[in-house]
Every structure is written in C-alpha cells, then in structure tokens.
Amino acid sequence: MSLDVRTVTASAYPDWLRAVRNGFLVADTPTEEDAASRLPHTDLSRVRGAFDAGRCVATFRSFAQRLTVVGGATVPADAISAVTVAPTHRRRGLLSRMMASDLAAAKERGEVVATLIAAEYPIYGRFGFGPATWTTEWEVAVPRTGLDPRRSGRPEDGGRIEMVDAADVRKLGPELYARFAAIGPGAVSRDERWWKQHTGAAYTPAHEKWTEPFYAVHRGADGEVDGLLVYGVDDKWGDAKQPLNTASVRDLIALTPAVERALWHFLCSVDWITTVRSGYRAPDDLLPLLLPDPRAARTLTHADWLWLRMLDVPGALEARSYATEASLVLDVRDDAGPAGGRFLLDVSPAGARCTTTTRSADLALGVGELATLYLGDESARRLVDLGRAEELRAGAAGTADAVFRTGRRPWCPDIF
Template sequence: MTRDDAQPTSSEPTDPATPSPVTSTVSPPSAARGVRGADGIEIRKVTEAEYPDWMRAIAVGFLSAPAVTEAEIEGRRGGIDFDRTLGAVDAGRYVATYRSFPQTLSVPGGTLPSHAVTNVTVSPTHRRRGLLSRMMTGDLAAAKEAGTPVSTLVSAEYPIYGRFGYGPAARATSWSVELSRTGLDSRWSGPRDGGRIDLVPLDEVRKTGPELYTRFLARQPGAVSRDERWWQLATGEIQVPSMPWNEPFWAAYRSASGELEGMVAYSSDHKWDEAKQPDNTVTVEQLFTVSPEAERALWEYVCSLDWASRVRTEGRAPDDLLPDYLPDPRAARVRTHSDFLWLRILDVVRALEGRTYGVADSLVLEVRDGLGLAAGRFRLDGGPDGASCAPTGDAADLTLDAGELGALYLGDASAVRLAALGSVREDRPGAAAAAELMFRTARRPWCPDVF
C-alpha cells in the first residue's frame, strides 16, 4: 500500500513487507544511496540495524501507532530486501519510507515482470518537501535501466501518483448480499454440474492453493504473483501482530473428473439477534477459480450457508458475475467501487509487445512523460496473436501521457472516453475508436491483492 501519509485498510492476508518470487537485479541508482539534499535530509538505503527505526516511520506515516513492537518488527523482517528499501533521514531519524520488490503481473495474453512499489510514507512533520519525489524518481529510473517494462502499486490516495506517470489500470468492487432475497433454492445441496465441494485443512491449502492460483493468474489480467510467504501469512504459518489472523474456512471445488478448479476462504462473525435467531455475516476473503462452473458453485455454496443472513466480499472484479448468479440480482448491492491497481509504463516497446490485442490494427502513439522514462513516438502493430512495437518518426495517431497509457494498458480504460475528457488527443480522426477496439478486453482486469 502506498501514499504520502495515509493509512491502508485491508482484511486480505497480505504483508506489505513481502517480496514476490520473481528474480530481479533492480536496485536504486548510486544517486539514491546516501544523497543529502540542500535541506540536510538524506535519502539512503536502509540497513538491518536501522530497520526498526524505518518501521517506526511507517507506523507514523500510516497513523498506525507512535511506536512499533519488537514482535511486529521481527514478523515483517523476513520479507524485506534491504537493497531495495529506502528512507529519508533527518537528524538521525527516518521521516519517510519507500520500498520496491519484483512481481509478476498478468496482462492480456500473458504475464510480465513488474516493479512493485509499497511502504511509501512521509511523516506529517515532513510533508510537501519533495521526499517522495526524490525516492521514487531514482527508483523508477533504476527499474527502467534494468529493463523492467512496468511498475505497479496500490494507491491509498488518488491524487498522488499520476504525477509520477501512473494511471488507474484496474478497479475493485466490494459486495453485500442479503441472502433472504437471493431466490436461491433453500434446498441447495451441492453443485448442479456433477462436481463437488469439500472443506479443506490448511496443510492442503498450502499444498494445492499455489498451483491453482498460478493457473488463475495466467487467465486473469491485473492479478499479481503470490510467493510462499503470502501463503504462509494466509494460512497462519506466519503471523504479524498488526495483521490479526483468525483461521477461515477453506473450501475447494473439484469438477466431475476430479480436477481442482476453485477455492474459497470465508469467515463468520457468529452473531445472534434478540429473538435468538442466528444473524451471521459471512465474509468471503478469497475466491479464485479457473472455470465458470467452479465460480458459480462456490458462490452458490457460500450464499446457501445455514445460519448466515448476508454475505460480504472484499474487493472483487468490477464486472464480477456474483449478482447475476442470483435469481434476484438486486439482493447484491455495491459496498465500494474504486480505483485499485495503478500501473506505470517504463519500457513502452516491451510493455506493448508483451500483451495481445482485441483486433489487428496499427497505431502511432505519441507518449508524453514528465520523468522522461517512456517519452517518445511509437508504432504499435498488434492483434490477437501478438504485437510488435518500435520508435517511429511517423505522424502520431494519438497523443497521451504515460499515465493514460498505463490506464489503457490492461484493457480497463476507454480510449474514446479519455479522448472525450481531453486526457487523450486524437491526432487522426477515428484513432481513439481504433485504440478502443485494440486495447479493451472482453472481461475487465482485476487485482485480488493489496501489496
């Protein structure tokens, strides 16, 4: 989770101090190692000895607590790569924090390595002094130099990261379902397609969950990789005091042929009303599948639990099928709907060649970038089978900032809408409509994880 000085909120079993399994050679450039500004504040890499002070600065920036316990410090230490952990030091004390880590991002037609950014804070005593700019610009330049095509983050506040070339690339929606109104058969006793659902213990989740999620990742643009530590946190093998863990129920769907195709994790608040009737709210913490049959079966399962009055979800895809699985879709209402995953193009050629496109066509894109990392004019020739991209001197069809290209990249934003808003300039009539057909995807991108 990233921001200047905001507090993240999530019940996902994620650890902001957890790197992903992708190997990376990125480290901040020498200019970001021990560089003191005119104000006397030094930007430098964090050492292991300084790590507790850096963690205290995170707690201050996120308004978590004025102090951090030893248990919290030690619980998060295992996920830290100190070569990619930065901070701003004033008078011997950390007053700003920043960290990046390697990640795999699912894109239309494949996956790409991504430079993920997290743990961004600036203490309230040091706001508006350019500390975030000093940390981020050097780090993004290093990622660009290392050949990483894109950077990702989850922004706690909307206005901050557009000025660094990020655009909102995937949104998330949380739902609340009143079970008395769904119209589902109260006698539901299992999947209608011959499959089966079983409760599974944590050791089985650790064994089978990662492989299933890898299959899910390959088909869900916007999803990001989960490493071993993620699964250890999700199943309670590692516990961090600031991330209270209560064991959820895990259930798995297997098809009629026995293939594992979906898993769900859910918990209940265990409440009764004044008439001594169960009035539980079931919270779906995880639900990922690789087939529509599994998705339907698992939603019908959690919406048919005895003693439950309602089901709530964490952030789901903005076009999630949940409401339309119900005979009465109005039983489901949106609790929150907002931007979620932000994306920054670092290498235009590699990024645009790394995904497939809805139709075969060509576009010349003039990309503007205040940081200079992605600026230039590029010809994209792409289609359902792949793409080629190269710098060109041809006249531009569309002119847009790096942030708008990031918003378009996963297929969620509309080029036609951005042109109507004035965020994209159409230099050739019809170019926005052509970009719409190329970039947009049939299903919207979705990132299930805070990081």
C-alpha cells in the first residue's frame, strides 16, 4: 500500500504520539490521559504523520515561536519538533515530504526562520538548516574552586538571594525571562505552559517522572528580581559519612554578570554539595572564570544546539542590528527554493536594508551557511577556508565578519 503523508486528526493523535515515543526509544504506550493533556495545547494543522496501512510510522510537528536576534528584536519562527521515522520505513522520503510541506506553510504564514534542536548532526543540513548556536556543559569540583564558603553564599553586589517555591517562579519567572530574552540573541519564547511544565504544575507522563527542584532568585538592591536559579540535587554519601552530592542546574537566568556571579557562587556554597553540573550553557559562559581556580570546571559536553533555516532572507537580515557600516552582496543558494537569491545588504548602526539585486556578488554561500552567520556565532572567513562559502570579491569574508559577528556568542537556553 502507498504511504499516506498527511496532517494528523484528533482520532489519530494517540497513534501519532505512540510513534513519537517509539522513535525516541521510549518503551511505553501513551495513555488516554497523555493524549488528552497534550491535545488542547497542540495545533493539529501543524502536526504531520506518515501512515502505512493506517499505522503511524513517521512524525513531525511544528509550533509558533519567537526568536531573539542580535539587537533584541524578535522574529516569528517555525519551531520544529517530534521528528521521527520508524526504522522499518527509512530511506523512503518521508521526512523530506513532511519537511517540505511544513516549510512551505511556514513561509506562507510569514514566519522568517525555522528552528530546531538536532538529535543527529548529519540530518538537517540537506534541508537548508545550519547550527546557529552551540552549547557547553561544565562539571565543577567545588572543593577545588578556591571559593570561601563563608563568603560566596552572600552576594557582594548589594543584592540578596532567597529560596522560593514553584508558585513564586510561575509568577516571577515570565517577566524575568522576557527581560533576559530582550538582551539574549538565540533565546526563544517561553509561554505559560512552558512555566507550568518546568515547575510541576502541568500533567507529566509516567516516563517523564517529575522531581521537584530547588528554586532561588536574586533580588537587586532595589528589590527587583534579576536572576533565577533552578537546580536538583542527588543524595550520595561516601565512606566515613562524607557528603558527595551533585547539584545539577536546570535553569540559570541572570540579567547582569554580577548576578550571574552571585548565583554560581551561591550554588557552590551550599552545604554538602561537592560537585556542580552547569547544565547547557553558552560556550563562552563566564562560569569557569568566575572561580578563583578555573581548572575546577572541566568540560563535559560541547556541541551544536539551535539550528536555523532561513525562510525570508530580507526579513531576517533587516530584523537584527549591526555595529558597523557596510554593504555586501550575498549570493544565497537554496536547493529547496524558498530563500535563495542574490541580496544586497546595506547595514549601519542605525539599521539595515536588504533587497534583491542583480549586482555582482561579493560572497556566495548556502542558505544553511547564512544561518550559521546570522546570530553572530560563526566566521565567514572560516566558512571560506572550509570550502563552504566562496569569496567572490577580495576582502568580502572580512567584511561579512565585521557585519555579522558579535562580542558574545549567542545562546539558546531551551530544548524543544
């Protein structure tokens, strides 16, 4: 029988959810309660599946999102998630069909970019995506930090840290995160359901067992909340009743470097904690150098994180800010079609204008390579050296780096 690729109906949603879990190697069957808890928050017009003899064998979902770009503006994004193909149905073009349908719909809706977190690196480049942010995780050996536990638990910036509960976080967190996202390129929007899911107030399936974490907020000298720390702690003791507990950070949002320092120092001062795992942070996070001995922090993970795909090149490039004045003609190749063309980008600290042009190109690159440059993380010079971009005018790569690169690396604190 032919494979039927289509949007998913409410009646087929439980079977689609089963296929998602199978694809991610979760060996349980969704309950009626699982499906019922998700459906009210799911736009079925953006849920796709492939069906073989009525059984779902591939899955794909997207949802509306806002992405913060350089300068603090946000652009509408098509956030892609729940992508699976059953091992029995690979190499049949199912993902290609679902992806093409979704991206065409996103372009029609006016979404400027598409976003995703890639479970496997090799998959999404062929669909025009490129890694736009990276992430690093550290493990800190607290006894080696050189911090004085008698002092490091008390902020030196005139503020204070207080323990709060989940209800407080649901009240204080959204406004704090909105302020953070306005200064954090790579941040994506968090809706009310996100805060409920991450504070235990939403239904949790059995395979996603909820464990209540600890919550702490930093208040500035004016009493306003300007930092949030969420962490879990294991319960491990060694010989001779020595504590060997590890604190694992689930979320740490700070509006200033001073607040970031205060929250890390606080966590490293908590009694019985001998190891801190940072969770996924920006690769240039301040953490190691906030410690008297940075060698106390060793890298556990360094990997690609948020992937982008341009859908509207002029709309995306005009949305972000630039610190210099320059003019650059980009020849953007897009085999899938929606974002290819030759574009004249004129930028200055006052703003940007991007239009199609017939002028000779300065730099030629794929749409995925443009995505890696977009938030300021990658170097055009490096892309040329790798053979992933072509410098058609001498010095064009240097101009592109002056235009696109930023002083701090972009960071996406979320997975979706």
